[in-house]
Amino acid sequence: MFRTGARNLITDVAGLKVGNADDAKLKSGVTVVLCEEPAVAAVQVLGGAPGTRETDLLEPHNTVEAVNAVVLSGGSAFGLDAASGVQAALREKGVGFAVRDQLIPIVPAAILFDLINGGDKDWGRYPPYRELGHAAAEAAALDFAIGTAGAGTGATTAGLKGGLGSASTLLDNGVTIGALAAVNPVGSVTVGRSRHFWAAPFEIGDEFGGLGLPSPLPPDANDIILKIRDAAAGANTTIAVIATDAVLTKAAAKRLAISAHDGFARATWPSHTPMDGDLVFALATGRSGIVPSPDEAIDLYAAAGTTMARAVARGVHAATPAPDDLLPVWSGRG
Amino acid sequence: MFRTGARNLITDVAGLKVGNADDAKLKSGVTVVLCEEPAVAAVQVLGGAPGTRETDLLEPHNTVEAVNAVVLSGGSAFGLDAASGVQAALREKGVGFAVRDQLIPIVPAAILFDLINGGDKDWGRYPPYRELGHAAAEAAALDFAIGTAGAGTGATTAGLKGGLGSASTLLDNGVTIGALAAVNPVGSVTVGRSRHFWAAPFEIGDEFGGLGLPSPLPPDANDIILKIRDAAAGANTTIAVIATDAVLTKAAAKRLAISAHDGFARATWPSHTPMDGDLVFALATGRSGIVPSPDEAIDLYAAAGTTMARAVARGVHAATPAPDDLLPVWSGRG
Numbered sequence: 001m002f003r004t005g006a007r008n009l010i011t012d013v014a015g016l017k018v019g020n021a022d023d024a025k026l027k028s029g030v031t032v033v034l035c036e037e038p039a040v041a042a043v044q045v046l047g048g049a050p051g052t053r054e055t056d057l058l059e060p061h062n063t064v065e066a067v068n069a070v071v072l073s074g075g076s077a078f079g080l081d082a083a084s085g086v087q088a089a090l091r092e093k094g095v096g097f098a099v100r101d102q103l104i105p106i107v108p109a110a111i112l113f114d115l116i117n118g119g120d121k122d123w124g125r126y127p128p129y130r131e132l133g134h135a136a137a138e139a140a141a142l143d144f145a146i147g148t149a150g151a152g153t154g155a156t157t158a159g160l161k162g163g164l165g166s167a168s169t170l171l172d173n174g175v176t177i178g179a180l181a182a183v184n185p186v187g188s189v190t191v192g193r194s195r196h197f198w199a200a201p202f203e204i205g206d207e208f209g210g211l212g213l214p215s216p217l218p219p220d221a222n223d224i225i226l227k228i229r230d231a232a233a234g235a236n237t238t239i240a241v242i243a244t245d246a247v248l249t250k251a252a253a254k255r256l257a258i259s260a261h262d263g264f265a266r267a268t269w270p271s272h273t274p275m276d277g278d279l280v281f282a283l284a285t286g287r288s289g290i291v292p293s294p295d296e297a298i299d300l301y302a303a304a305g306t307t308m309a310r311a312v313a314r315g316v317h318a319a320t321p322a323p324d325d326l327l328p329v330w331s332g333r334g
Numbered sequence: 335m336f337r338t339g340a341r342n343l344i345t346d347v348a349g350l351k352v353g354n355a356d357d358a359k360l361k362s363g364v365t366v367v368l369c370e371e372p373a374v375a376a377v378q379v380l381g382g383a384p385g386t387r388e389t390d391l392l393e394p395h396n397t398v399e400a401v402n403a404v405v406l407s408g409g410s411a412f413g414l415d416a417a418s419g420v421q422a423a424l425r426e427k428g429v430g431f432a433v434r435d436q437l438i439p440i441v442p443a444a445i446l447f448d449l450i451n452g453g454d455k456d457w458g459r460y461p462p463y464r465e466l467g468h469a470a471a472e473a474a475a476l477d478f479a480i481g482t483a484g485a486g487t488g489a490t491t492a493g494l495k496g497g498l499g500s501a502s503t504l505l506d507n508g509v510t511i512g513a514l515a516a517v518n519p520v521g522s523v524t525v526g527r528s529r530h531f532w533a534a535p536f537e538i539g540d541e542f543g544g545l546g547l548p549s550p551l552p553p554d555a556n557d558i559i560l561k562i563r564d565a566a567a568g569a570n571t572t573i574a575v576i577a578t579d580a581v582l583t584k585a586a587a588k589r590l591a592i593s594a595h596d597g598f599a600r601a602t603w604p605s606h607t608p609m610d611g612d613l614v615f616a617l618a619t620g621r622s623g624i625v626p627s628p629d630e631a632i633d634l635y636a637a638a639g640t641t642m643a644r645a646v647a648r649g650v651h652a653a654t655p656a657p658d659d660l661l662p663v664w665s666g667r668g
Binding site (some may be wrong): 186213217221226228229259271275299301 | 336380382520521525534535536546547548549550551555556558560562563589592593595596599600603604605606607608609628629631632633635636639640
């Protein structure tokens, strides 16, 4: 009953564009979701080690209802500068929340930790994320690269290189839902050390290899496989955006973000650990004009979980090798 | 690497006893977890329709650190009276938070909706949950029934009768973790309409049938199967307790509750919907004397998810038929 959108990307949600900027030597980068018009937004943080900017304003009881962009960045806390670059790019275009003659672009941001991933982090006084953020905003389009790109450039998982993933779902009532994830968890996205993704039950077609679930389960299926134990990489957190063209309140958008976390739980094990800053931003562009009924809302929230799980798997599935990588890519696993 | 405790019940966690009280005609009941000494406690609510009592005091920044008991009850908002009965039973035993010469038993509680399940709800002016709560406290012991018992007596899921489930895990560092769940979600605990539980990757032995995962996946694996669509039953919410004998702060107990929600996501689909009041209480008795290292804490939190997923499956697996049931039991599914 689930179909993907035309691109199988978050940009299948009308009103959104995505831009990547990255630096192969740095092994890091930035991904920005630009909203053509301000989008209702929320966030749910469930990991124990988040790094964020402008998340308090997203609570349903706070004043600002809508945002101009959301930023996912590598660079740990240094990567929060990426939002400054996006703000600058938006201000140059005359976009922002108007207070008298001032325009303030509202740009929530979250980071993942990729400082110990084989990249060159000797950037001098100031980190390069502000400029990467500006470049990502300038690059925003309907098509964008997944895998080793943008905020997923330096991402790793337990035993496999991570990456930037995206997926979309068309619901029967005409609503589209899309997910974007920079996949960098402490845990594993595969069942044990097999090639089978945990997200397999929700795969559409062969969007991440089409291998299904392993049967019988491999003996290491419930080993706790952690990158901090298996590999030199110390670099955690999955950060993500779930978006829809449905008309949602800010509170409903928060529930969308909560539901999308079930996609993390389905796609990665363990997830939401004290060493992951796992969080999901939610965006509702309202472009479909459809206000989901209570019954339709359950489908929407269920699809938030499955679409996010698929985005996580697609991010790892699409990763490509690069010099000085600490971990192999999925496509090379025997 | 995972082993169950001696009983494969939450009471494998030293310092806890569990009591059930139920009424077959009412098709509802109460389950109480009694703490021999006050246990550090927390809660995480992620469902959209919770019913609770004494949950605000559980926030890490609030004063009371520990509780005397936790109550899970049927009866929707009427079932919150069960905590009064448990308070009365504890006061009779001289148990409670001392303020001068007064003892106030601290008894957080949560309910599930089982008012439309074939039972007789014509109870007159006052509902019977206060007395059921008292009886459950009096019945508390190391051994207790799972399946159609206590708060799981009237529970249902999409397509199958629900129930009360429990499971435990012994970690390599000597810590025990246990889960207790009254399983009554709007969603399905099986892969499509098969007999295979979603929780299969984490099953220990054949504790819920030993069927593993289906391969290939059945064509209805990602149908959104909801009891509100498939059956006359309108009765949602999974409420649960995750407990450990590790020494945890209140904040760490909250993270334990968050992690246990991943067990809901793994065992049920969809979970955490707007029509579920899904929540997890966490209890840390400290009886092992072990303060988990940051690395050990990841195992503890990962096991919280798997132990909870197993408890959910075991609750449905153990359900038994009763007169006027609206749904079949798992053991009768072909």
